[in-house]
Amino acid sequence: MHSIIIFASGAGSNAQAIIDHFKQNGQAKVSLIVCNKPGAGVRDIAEREHIPFLAINKETFGEAMMIEQMTDLNPSLIVLAGFLWKIPASVIQAFPNKIINIHPALLPAYGGKGMYGHHVHNAVIRNKEKQSGITIHHVDEVYDNGNTITQACCDVLATDSPDDLAARIHKLEHFYYPRTIEFLLKSM
Ligand code: GAR
Numbered sequence: 001m002h003s004i005i006i007f008a009s010g011a012g013s014n015a016q017a018i019i020d021h022f023k024q025n026g027q028a029k030v031s032l033i034v035c036n037k038p039g040a041g042v043r044d045i046a047e048r049e050h051i052p053f054l055a056i057n058k059e060t061f062g063e064a065m066m067i068e069q070m071t072d073l074n075p076s077l078i079v080l081a082g083f084l085w086k087i088p089a090s091v092i093q094a095f096p097n098k099i100i101n102i103h104p105a106l107l108p109a110y111g112g113k114g115m116y117g118h119h120v121h122n123a124v125i126r127n128k129e130k131q132s133g134i135t136i137h138h139v140d141e142v143y144d145n146g147n148t149i150t151q152a153c154c155d156v157l158a159t160d161s162p163d164d165l166a167a168r169i170h171k172l173e174h175f176y177y178p179r180t181i182e183f184l185l186k187s188m
Contacts, residue, residue, distance in 0.1 A: 002028035002076040002185045007083035008035055010117070012042030014081035014102060014173055019049055021178030028185055031073045036061065036085055062088030070094070076188055077181060084116050086143050099139040100184070102177050104169045106151055107135040111144035121162040121169070129156050132165060134172050136180050149184070152176050 004022070008015045015033060022028045033046040034054045046053040060066055067090060070078070080087075080101040087099060103111060105120045110132075115123070124132045133153035138146035152172050156165060 001026070002188070003031040003073050004028050004181065005032045005034060005070055005073060005075045005078045006030055006042075006081050007078065008033060008040065008042040008081045009037045009084045010040055010042065010082040012040065012045045012082070013170060014177055015042050016045050017174035018079065018081065018178050018181060019045070019051070021182070025182065027182060028076070031075065032070065034070075034083075036083070042082075061085065062090040064090075067091065067094045076185055079177075079181060080139065081177070082117070087139055087141075089141055092139065092141055097138065100149065100181075101137055101139050101144075101146070102173055103135045103137065103144055104132075104166070104173070105135065106131070106133045106153065107137065107144055107148065111135075113143055115144070118162050118166060121165045124156060125160060125162055125165060128158075132156050132169065134169060134176060136177060150176065150180050 006015045006018065019030050030051050032052050032054055033042060034056055035042055036056050043053060056066065078095055078099045092099060105124065110120045110123055131153050133151055135151050136149045140146040154168050154172055
């Protein structure tokens with residue numbers, strides 16, 4: 001069975017969608033959740049789902065001990081699910097081509113530093129875009145830059161608030177992220 005490590009900083013709804021998907025399909029299991037934000041909702045998910053949880057900070061992120069702990073789990077993929085820190089070179093080099101991210105917009109539009117979560121949806125609405133969507137991509141050493149694996153679009157309505165758009169984007173994410181992971185695992 002494949003092992004997946006999830007990195008998350010927030011509520012963890014994508015983490016939950018991935019956990020639920022692979023509980024059903026049995027092809028993989030989430031062997032660790034890594035989180036940089038004390039009090040993040042994803043911690044409760046880890047506890048409820050009995051998944052080991054690793055809290056990191058600026059000092060421990062990318063340290064040899066952290067990499068060893070991850071390597072011991074032999075992950076097929078490291079999945080960033082609402083994780084907001086840049087991944088250090090030491091982690092990227094330890095897991096080449098194994099790190100993927102989801103971004104709540106159609107990259108390269110609305111990407112880069114400071115463009116995350118509601119900041120993205122606020123900017124999309126402010127610019128009166130007719131469409132937005134999600135991008136799932138490989139992670140390299142430049143923020144929001146790696147090769148695109150897949151994108152999916154949705155409409156932006158003239159009446160949308162940032163929360164309306166966030167909810168529509170989350171639906172897309174919860175559908176496509178687990179299935180994209182499943183697709184990648186099948187080709188390994
Ligand atoms: C998701 O919409 C994800 O695309 C976004 O954070 C949200 C996390 O939600 N990620 C970024 O903005 C990364 N640049 P969740 O904690 O409920 O999964």
